[in-house]
Amino acid sequence: AELQEALGQNMLNGGQSLLLLNRLGHGDVYACLNCRAFAKCKKCGAVLGRVQDGKEEYLVCKKCGSKESLEQTCPVCKNEIFRTLGGGTQSIVSDLEKMFPSARIFRLDSQTLATKKAEGHQVAQALQEAQADIVVGTHMALNIGLNESKINLAAVLDADGELNSP
Numbered sequence: 001a002e003l004q005e006a007l008g009q010n011m012l013n014g015g016q017s018l019l020l021l022n023r024l025g026h027g028d029v030y031a032c033l034n035c036r037a038f039a040k041c042k043k044c045g046a047v048l049g050r051v052q053d054g055k056e057e058y059l060v061c062k063k064c065g066s067k068e069s070l071e072q073t074c075p076v077c078k079n080e081i082f083r084t085l086g087g088g089t090q091s092i093v094s095d096l097e098k099m100f101p102s103a104r105i106f107r108l109d110s111q112t113l114a115t116k117k118a119e120g121h122q123v124a125q126a127l128q129e130a131q132a133d134i135v136v137g138t139h140m141a142l143n144i145g146l147n148e149s150k151i152n153l154a155a156v157l158d159a160d161g162e163l164n165s166p
Helices: 002-012 089-099 110-115 119-128 139-143
Strands: 016-020 029-032 048-053 056-061 082-085 105-108 134-137 151-156
Touching (some): 002 089, 002 151, 089 134
Parallel strands (some): 016 134, 016 151, 105 134
Antiparallel strands (some): 029 082
16 A cells, blocks of 8 residues: 555656566466365476466466466366466556556567567667656566666566565
């Protein structure tokens, strides 16, 4: 609630905000609804997170970056119903769009940089020209030339959660 108020006040004052979260996509992990076992990468065994790219939804490995289908079978209990646990940059942007419908919100993470040409440059330009109210990103957001921006509010989201992340 405090951060939401600070974001709103910052926008009213013409400021820009940067929210950092070290998880892309819609969720931290994709877990079996029955036994809570995590969906794991077939290539390297790391935990998978759910990502949406336009209308396409898929799982992405947090370690090697490989993509897999949302349709999974739990290796523990053979259940086929999974749900997303935790939040990622996409879910944060979705929540912010509901809280601040008129805000100019940008997302900057490895997915947007890989799929949208010159997205990093566009976000940096929007910040410099005061055309962005809020930027939500992973650590990659720190590499887009923030020196020229007017960011006066920054927050690291769920920093404690990273300590317990699989």
